[in-house]
Amino acid sequence: MSDKYKRIAIVTGTTSGIGEALARKFVDAGFGVVGNGRNAEKLAALENEIGFAFCGVAGNAVDNTVLERLFASATERFGKAADIVVANAGRGLGGSVKDVDLSQFEDVLRINVSAALALLQKAAQKMVDVQQNIYPKSASDIVIIGSVVGRHISPFSAVYGASKFAVHGLAEGLRREIGPKGVRVSLVEPGIVLSGFQAAAGYSDEMVHSFNERFGPLLTGEDVANAIHYIVTQPPHVHISDIVVRPTRQDYP
Numbered sequence: 001m002s003d004k005y006k007r008i009a010i011v012t013g014t015t016s017g018i019g020e021a022l023a024r025k026f027v028d029a030g031f032g033v034v035g036n037g038r039n040a041e042k043l044a045a046l047e048n049e050i051g052f053a054f055c056g057v058a059g060n061a062v063d064n065t066v067l068e069r070l071f072a073s074a075t076e077r078f079g080k081a082a083d084i085v086v087a088n089a090g091r092g093l094g095g096s097v098k099d100v101d102l103s104q105f106e107d108v109l110r111i112n113v114s115a116a117l118a119l120l121q122k123a124a125q126k127m128v129d130v131q132q133n134i135y136p137k138s139a140s141d142i143v144i145i146g147s148v149v150g151r152h153i154s155p156f157s158a159v160y161g162a163s164k165f166a167v168h169g170l171a172e173g174l175r176r177e178i179g180p181k182g183v184r185v186s187l188v189e190p191g192i193v194l195s196g197f198q199a200a201a202g203y204s205d206e207m208v209h210s211f212n213e214r215f216g217p218l219l220t221g222e223d224v225a226n227a228i229h230y231i232v233t234q235p236p237h238v239h240i241s242d243i244v245v246r247p248t249r250q251d252y253p
Helices: 017-028 040-050 064-078 102-134 155-181 205-215 221-232
Strands: 008-012 032-037 054-058 084-087 141-145 184-190 242-245
Touching: 008 017, 008 064, 008 102, 017 032, 017 040, 017 084, 017 221, 032 040, 032 064, 040 054, 054 064, 064 102, 084 102, 102 141, 102 155, 141 155, 141 221, 155 184, 184 221, 221 242
Parallel strands: 008 032, 008 084, 032 054, 084 141, 141 184, 184 242
Antiparallel strands: none
16 A cells, blocks of 8 residues: 555645645645544545545644544555645634734634644654655655744734744744754745635635735635645755745735
């Protein structure tokens, strides 16, 4: 079974948006994918639609039991350990520092920072020992989804942006730590991506319409998935450590 798939990927947040598009992209490229999300019904539907190359693991990615199950499922399903891990799960939160709904802030930190850190740590612990013995014969990738607002401060999403600044710091720290051991750590910073993200973040229809008017056509999940696929398909000695993907007309942030 292991020879059938070019790479084995773990992707969190696969029930919508970038994560779902990436799971489909990876499967189309000949990868086996273990996808995680909290919507068990959607994961089951993806399994039925995509087939054996996609394995869904439902649960909260901050839970160590769920994280262990993700890595175990890769080996059980596809016959070899995951060599790509994508920390994609996250949520938005509209509002400035002055006006943001602080009752939602703990959930943003838990999903965007704590869960990402737990996954990065688990991936690094499992991948380094393998990769440092076989590099540069094969590639090993950890990809983190950040945001342009984790690079440039937007006053109207500064609280959400702060969570992404934290993730960017984790990504760079991990890159410096395990890049020399043959594991590539890549940060992907999308601009405005048209998905269910805006509704979950509390953005109004008028705001989304203004995004389209000012910056459209906006990115889709498939656009970001294409960038991630490019990163992980480079030769093992080539490391795309940081990439920003914006709609062409998005000048800021």
